[in-house]
Amino acid sequence: MTTTIEAHRLVRRFGRFRALDGLDLVTRPGVTGLLGPNGAGKTTLLRVLATVTPHDEGTLRVLGHDPSTDVGRLAVRRSLGYLPQDAGFHPGFTVFEAVDYVAVLKEHTRSRARHDEVRRVLGLVGLSDVATSKVRTLSGGMRRRLGLAQALLGTPDLLVLDEPTVGLDPEQRIRFRDLVAEAGHGRTVVLSTHQTEDVAAVCSHVVVVNRGQSLFDGTVEELTALAEGRVWLDDRRDPRAQAAWRLSGGVFHHVGDPPAGAELVAPAIEDAYLLLLGPDATQESAA
Template sequence: MSTIDGHGLVKAFGRTRAVDGLDLTTSTGVTGLLGPNGAGKTTLLRMLATVTSYDAGSLRVLGHDPQDAAARLAIRRRLGYLPQEAGFHRGFTAFEAVDYIAVLKEHDERRARHAEVRRVLELVGLSDVATTKVGALSGGMRRRLGLAQALLGDPDLLILDEPTVGLDPQQRIRFRDLVAEAGSGRTVLLSTHQTEDVATVCSDVIVIDGGRRVFGGTIDELVDLARDRVWLDDRRDPRALAAWRLGDGSYHHVGDPPDGAQLAPAGIEDAYLVLIGPTAAASDVA
């Protein structure tokens, strides 16, 4: 059974369709969501997290239609959601901030609730700053605090919008381990610009552009799109879809290779550029 099943989803803001006839199906495991800025990723995640309604199409999340008030409540009881901006009150301590969310999630019994808050703070490595005010935490710590509240209650569906923003390399490795473990027995939908995060923890990937899905499949199937379309040269080839200089001074090219080109193995970044085009190279692949 699919955790998320959407068909022909539309969400418009004025004359702009942020989501434009999009189809989406996910089940157990970790699915990566890639797309350039303005592609509609955050709008889509807000719809799935019951924050924003959709204008047309059909959607079932955990078997429920989020347009129905009673169904929204049923979804939220089984959902963990990390938005781009968690919006914690800066005067709360880290413990109080997560405890407040736990109360909203109907963790009514105080002793059990506090044990759960301590559990998720430990998971994200924030136990030692539990009594520190949110306003005194670093940006990376506040991001991990957002992940902690999303993990409350072991939700069946975990929706993460750019969770690695502000994390240093060590914290990102810890995050990947957490997400990989979280994807066992539940559904995780992970929106990110970090293609290495997708390559490391995701079994499947969805690429959207202009509010539409342009790819959905496994990591290997995505990479196949760029196979034999990546080459190296000691000079930048202006005919390439995208090119960048490597540390050894050679140039990595993506596009249609010239005759006799030195082909190189393709990766997720290369396939993403083949799908989205040269505008993605400027800021959307890291």
């Protein structure tokens, strides 16, 4: 299968701080999920992949191009859909105008075809009925869907999505998962999220990032398997567990090294994520 992103030993500095500290990443068509705590380097990595910010060291190829060159950067941008954490739409634009403006920037020059494309992506994210509403009147979830609409313009070969489900209600998140799963057929989607259930639902590939480095790179099943034999239930909270929380039935779910005779249960991706990160899973990194 064709490699779409190849990043080796990427470094990105902000003063003395290394937001990326020798990170490796290889992706192929399909959906890759980035998991990691706040400050782990996920947003910086996505900004580098989306050609928003350059890397300082290492090598990077995106869709066969070198984004550190003018020619390569332009080629990547012509095949890219990018949803940043804050899309920054002008509040005075209507929903239609906001997406149409981005379509013009993406070189959709024929007005009739461009307007058809704008209507298509607004329909995909469920915003057709508010197309004439001002951006400033939208809820946070609607603005997130507006950002996703502009990223989908032109059916890009690479979608880079930073926290795409923030502010979405459960129904909207299900719709988002369907959109992303569809987009991942024959194309590459890289999405950053704190929601392990989103990764489990739509991602064929998962990378766990912390302190600017990749801690894990593999399938969801391979990540989940790291917690096999290390998840158990008990009527009382065990202080020796790495993480524990009360379930709705009153018993406690534990992750860590189980005591002898513990009631082991099948792990979920969240359990493996907590084990992999250790204390950093519940604390923001220094960034």
